Amino acid sequence: MTDTDSTTTGPLAPEDITAESPFTLPGFFDALAAGRLMAARCTECETHLLPPRPACYNCGSRAVTLSEQPRTGEVVSYTSVKRPPSAFEHLAPITVAVVELDSSARLTGRVTASLESVAIGDRVELRVCDPETVDIDPEFNLSYEEEWPVHVFDRL
Amino acid sequence: MATAHLIAVGSSPLGKTDLPGRDLFSRAIAEAFEGLPDPADVVDGLYVGAQSERYENQIMQGTLMAEWAGLRNVPAERVEACAAAGALALKNAVRDVRAGVHDAVLACGVEKMTAGGTEGATNALGAAFERALEQRSGITAPATYALLARRYLHETDATERDLARIAVKNHRNAASNPRAMFQQAVDVETVMDAPDVAPPLKLYDCAPVTDGAAAVVVANDEVAADLQRRHDAVHVAGVGSAANNLAVAERDLTFVEGANVAASTAYEDADVDAADIDVAEVHDAFTVCEALLAEAAEFAPKGRGIETVEDPGDRSAGWTDVQINTSGGLKARGHPIGATGLLQAIEAYEQLTDRAGERQVADANTALLINEGGVADAHTVAHVLTHND
Numbered sequence: 001m002t003d004t005d006s007t008t009t010g011p012l013a014p015e016d017i018t019a020e021s022p023f024t025l026p027g028f029f030d031a032l033a034a035g036r037l038m039a040a041r042c043t044e045c046e047t048h049l050l051p052p053r054p055a056c057y058n059c060g061s062r063a064v065t066l067s068e069q070p071r072t073g074e075v076v077s078y079t080s081v082k083r084p085p086s087a088f089e090h091l092a093p094i095t096v097a098v099v100e101l102d103s104s105a106r107l108t109g110r111v112t113a114s115l116e117s118v119a120i121g122d123r124v125e126l127r128v129c130d131p132e133t134v135d136i137d138p139e140f141n142l143s144y145e146e147e148w149p150v151h152v153f154d155r156l
Numbered sequence: 157m158a159t160a161h162l163i164a165v166g167s168s169p170l171g172k173t174d175l176p177g178r179d180l181f182s183r184a185i186a187e188a189f190e191g192l193p194d195p196a197d198v199v200d201g202l203y204v205g206a207q208s209e210r211y212e213n214q215i216m217q218g219t220l221m222a223e224w225a226g227l228r229n230v231p232a233e234r235v236e237a238c239a240a241a242g243a244l245a246l247k248n249a250v251r252d253v254r255a256g257v258h259d260a261v262l263a264c265g266v267e268k269m270t271a272g273g274t275e276g277a278t279n280a281l282g283a284a285f286e287r288a289l290e291q292r293s294g295i296t297a298p299a300t301y302a303l304l305a306r307r308y309l310h311e312t313d314a315t316e317r318d319l320a321r322i323a324v325k326n327h328r329n330a331a332s333n334p335r336a337m338f339q340q341a342v343d344v345e346t347v348m349d350a351p352d353v354a355p356p357l358k359l360y361d362c363a364p365v366t367d368g369a370a371a372v373v374v375a376n377d378e379v380a381a382d383l384q385r386r387h388d389a390v391h392v393a394g395v396g397s398a399a400n401n402l403a404v405a406e407r408d409l410t411f412v413e414g415a416n417v418a419a420s421t422a423y424e425d426a427d428v429d430a431a432d433i434d435v436a437e438v439h440d441a442f443t444v445c446e447a448l449l450a451e452a453a454e455f456a457p458k459g460r461g462i463e464t465v466e467d468p469g470d471r472s473a474g475w476t477d478v479q480i481n482t483s484g485g486l487k488a489r490g491h492p493i494g495a496t497g498l499l500q501a502i503e504a505y506e507q508l509t510d511r512a513g514e515r516q517v518a519d520a521n522t523a524l525l526i527n528e529g530g531v532a533d534a535h536t537v538a539h540v541l542t543h544n545d
Contacts, residue, residue, distance in 0.1 A: 079302035088294035
């Protein structure tokens with residue numbers, strides 16, 4: 001696994017791209033299950049890439065490093081899903097938001113609050129859930145997704 | 157480089173129909189080739205845009221549609237870019253004709269969206285969104301666009317009522333479009349009082365689930381001259397396309413940069429400016445898209461795209477005189493995903509050849525098409541069409 005504090009200056013080597021590395025989805029979700037939210041950070045233009053990936057979409061550089069993310073941030077936009085895909089029906093209506101973490105990395109997630117109680121700029125904190133507690137229809141999961149945790153945001 | 161012309165167009169009825177996909181395709185082909193020789197005597201290949209194989213459990217639509225058109229042993233490919241698949245088929249056909257690879261190519265699109273009911277459509281469309289973090293958070297198409305709309309309303313002076321007026325305009329336009337799914341006007345109060353889908357988006361902010369097919373024949377100078385009176389053909393003058401991020405979280409929520417790149421590239425290819433565009437069909441899958449795309453196409457100053465509903469003389473300084481979505485747009489003409497980009501081309505063809513009846517824009521000579529797939533401009537294909545004088 002690439003070290004969080006490494007100063008990567010070039011492309012990942014083929015042997016760096018394994019299911020143990022957060023530069024792949026299995027490695028990213030293993031780290032998340034262990035309580036660490038990882039992003040890649042471009043060492044050329046500082047863009048965060050969440051989940052981590054080998055190249056920066058903003059500037060094209062492959063000089064990317066890993067950076068553990070803060071769990072707190074604020075709501076950039078939000079809505080409510082009244083009729084979600086069938087695997088998520090039991091959670092409806094689902095409040096979802098785009099959240100900008102305090103590092104400036106962004107990700108989408110469910111918010112554990114009603115639509116009416118959420119506003120742009122609200123402070124939220126990421127929480128990692130065991131997939132079984134979320135009770136998504138097992139039919140929805142691909143074989144490699146079954147153990148992956150699910151994240152939510154709680155209002156602060 | 158050879159010149160690419162649109163020489164014939166056709167579409168199926170749009171809405172919930174009793175025809176499966178291939179039969180919808182047959183309707184579109186029957187119209188496009190009315191009065192022309194057999195497709196096998198005209199075209200050398202086919203591209204078909206189709207969003208998902210889940211609706212009818214069928215891939216290999218290239219092969220299947222070629223058979224149904226009477227084509228054999230020619231290149232026939234399905235292309236996929238979610239809702240931009242139709243324009244992608246057109247782009248590939250234009251590329252082949254321009255390069256001299258083929259003299260004429262059929263660009264078509266088909267989607268039988270109602271085959272699996274609302275649940276089937278929701279699940280099929282859901283595959284267009286980023287899987288690991290966004291699909292697994294339970295998002296849907298309306299929800300991703302609602303995230304754009306919420307932020308747009310937050311950053312600009314626009315209101316939910318302004319979005320409603322876009323739906324009203326497009327229904328008014330569709331009322332005089334014989335191809336449209338909804339040929340009736342609605343008023344602002346009806347739109348505002350409709351049930352929420354994903355706030356701030358309500359029912360009439362969203363394009364419908366639609367069955368349909370569309371086809372256009374793209375041909376070089378020789379074929380066009382053979383088969384069509386010159387003034388009846390339309391020239392594909394410019395093409396542009398670009399991909400943006402798939403995850404909604406990672407993109408600018410109020411500026412569709414990929415669409416801006418695609419439109420700018422098409423303008424440059426056609427050697428025109430935004431101000432030269434008389435009519436535009438832009439991808440209003442949700443009302444907010446029309447405002448965002450008016451800005452991305454450089455018709456409107458940033459934050460003022462919402463004035464798309466105003467008559468040209470009543471718009472803010474910096475707006476062009478373009479008329480947008482004269483067909484009724486995706487909202488009211490209908491949105492059979494893989495066919496939508498070709499339906500946009502058909503409206504431009506009718507406007508530029510003076511066939512648009514009551515909705516005809518006077519002196520329409522140059523058109524822009526913007527077709528998008530994924531969340532807004534996750535994939536955009538833009539075309540500039542001009543009339544052959």
